[in-house]
Amino acid sequence: MPHRLRWAVPYLFLLPGGLWLLAFFAVPMLVMGSVSLMEGSLSTGYRLTGNVGIYPEALGRWAPQFLRTIGYALAVTALTLAIGYPMAYTIAFRGGRHKSLLLLLVILPFFTSFLIRTLSWKLILADNGFVLGSLKDWGLLEEGFRLIATPVAVIGGLTYNFLPFMVLPVYVALEKVDVRLVEAATDLYASRTQAFLRVTLPLSMPGVFAGSLLTFIPAVGDFINAEILGSRDTTMIGNVIQRLFLQNNDYPQAAALGFVLMAAVLVMVAVYARAAGGERLTQG
């Protein structure tokens, strides 16, 4: 290659993939924005009318689902943290030689299909399945007790499915903690609890932040768990968007809801980037 054209090399490398992302990620996002401002129906066709009123209208109409989704996603984040942090801590500090093996053990269940895992939970939580059915037969539960189709099942399913997104970043952060700092703290007469609260926990916060974001975002957008494990009373915003798009063909309203969800996620990412430093975020 002639030397004059050397500056072009990185651009040639970037071009195909960059264009792909531009054409099938960035442009569709803009199209979705413009679709939200259209009016019409599938049969008469849609026309861009700049109908900004769709936003307050859609938000007002689906406010309960939006609030429920945020509530569920917060609960899921808290639960994955409660389950995942001690796991990551145990693997990082007590794992010894078996650290990577233990870590693999944590990820292994997630090599099965997301759907099949969730369907498996449906089987476990079923009203007269082998778990609740047996407990009812033994008289340990009353006949009317149910888990499936309740918020417990939906939040439980989401927690299960997104747990690795919490465990892995927290583990990476804990793994980096210099044990000598903790020892220094205990040498200086800090109790184990104090050493944890004042040294280990603050040092692991970047992992907790990253894990919370990685759990919260997919949980907010998910509709599979609510669809398989929930009922009409546990409908999340993802279910609404999916139904409006694929069944009702109400594209403007669906696009408006999608755009609001995207904006909410972007705000959270921006806040996180502020807290953690943007370079670290985008550079992985």
Place this chain on the structure above:
Amino acid sequence: MTAPAIPVGRELAAPVPERRRPIGRRAAALLLPGYTALAVAYLFLPIVVMIAFSFNDPGGRQNITWQGFTLENYVDVWRRPDITGPMLNSVVVALVSTLLATALGTLIAMALVRYEFRARGTLNLLIFLPMATPEIILGASLLSMWVSLGVQRDITTIAIAHVMFNISYVVVTVRARLSGFDRRLEEAAMDLGASEWVTFRKVTLPLIFPGILAAALLAFALSIDDYVITSFVAGRTVTFPLWVFGVSRIGVPPEVNVLGTLIFLLAFVFIAVQIWIGRRELRARPADA
């Protein structure tokens, strides 16, 4: 506890001499491993159930209560075109999107690591954002575009979408491998008269190949399991996850558990082999360990 506590490595930095622990303390020491063991059991519960019910013989009934052991499902699954058809679609989409995304993503990763250029920040954002966007938004926005353009959705639009969401993961995975890369190895090859292309083929590629392979495997796994995005861009085409979701409304046949079990087994064997190779390499050159 007579060894001097020299604080050099994690292994050598012995803690303060252990005092005799009271019983409460000893119970507390078991708390954390116990909790973790419980959590791991929780993680494996649905997998165990999935495997168990792949051997169930529901005999026409819904596959939700245990009726009896059978191996029939493992034979039957291959005789059902309603399952093998979608499975084939999924494999085709996964293979095509993996190949394309791995090629495009590796090129971007190489450009990011080894060249200085403008628009780097914008590009980093363009790569990061698809991973931070909820899948439903990726699917919905693509659907918006296809509908606006009047494009029929089929297996091609599925593959396009899968390449899109896979590129970012490939970039991140390959970049992680490249950033520890020793540029002097390439310079040495060039000093010895190798052309740029030969250097790339004989030095660069073999060194980053494990990273590319890992990225490709990740892309394949993400593609073959994707339901959410696919459901928006599939049109009438049915992939395996779409098929599973479709039948889950009526009742899941044991064949779904069979395929789930086989996929799990495949992943398990793959990981086991990886660990085995890793251990052997470690033993072969203990000085590096």
